[in-house]
Amino acid sequence: MRITELEIPGAFVVAPDRIRDERGSFHExxxxxxxxxxxxxxxxxxxxxxxxxxxxxxxxxHSVTTPPGQAKFVTCVRGALRDFVVDLRVGSPTFGLSVSNLLDTETNLSVYVPEGVGHGFLSLTDDACISYVLSTAHVPGTQIDIDPLDPDLAIPWGFTEPPLMSEKDAGAPSLAATAAAGLLTPWSEHEKAGRA
Incomplete structure (x- = not known):
């Protein structure tokens, strides 16, 4: 597999090496x-x-408060989606920056989202399925939801018609309001050193 760090420190895209034959393909x-x-x-x-x-x-x-913190390894296992990671770590040199990757079953790319970094996606096909492998189990009351259409984030989702969103996401607070509430993870020395 080939692992490349994204513009957001600590976030990585993972490209598998696929083995193909007349039966199909295999990859780790x-x-x-x-x-x-x-x-x-x-x-x-x-x-x-x-x-x-x-x-x-x-x-x-979406993100999770620290503690408990939660890293994600996300993969599209059916269909296609435009995936985004958003740096929500207060004090990070890329705070508020989003980075996009196309995740689909042709490339089988995965994205590693470190603790304190947000994640979202726009599905590009019907019946798109995404897998989230998580470093911690869900703890009620720790999820952070931020308005995906917050103009301060200016995420280039790429939709051409209003997207289908949950009421929770449509009513989520802005990045500024979430930061003011003290819910975001601070950028720390171990992040600066490239270690989690």
């Missing part, structure tokens, strides 16, 4: 010891979730 999506060796970050799965979305569904921007 994640080998945790190789990921740790290449990135300096350990990742131990604690929970795996899936969500299925209609075309033009927008989900996000």
């Amino acid at each position: 999506a994640l080998r945790t010891e190789e990921f740790a060796r290449e990135t300096g970050r350990s990742f131990t799965p604690a929970q795996i979730n899936y969500s299925v979305s209609r075309r033009n569904t927008l989900r996000g921007v």
Whole structure:
């Protein structure tokens, strides 16, 4: 697998090496010891979730308070989606920046989202399915939801008609309001050093 750091420190895109033959293909999506060796970050799965979305569904921007914190390894396992990571770590040199990747079943790319960084996506196909491999189990009351259409974030979602959104996402507070409430993770020395 090829692991490349994104413009947001600590976020990575993982491209698998696919083996193809007349039957189809095979690839390793994640080998945790190789990921740790290449990135300096350990990742131990604690929970795996899936969500299925209609075309033009927008989900996000979501994160988790620290503690408990939560890193995500996200993969599109059916269909296609435009995936975004958003730096929500207060004091980070890329605070408020978003980075996009096309996730689909042709490339089988995955994205590692570190603790304190937000995540969201726009589904590009009907019946798109995304897998979230999480470093911590869900703890009620720790989720952070930020308005995905916040003009201060100016995320280039790329939709051409109003997206389908949950009431929770449509009514989520702005980045500024969330920061003022003290819910965001501060940028820390271990992040500056490239370690989580």
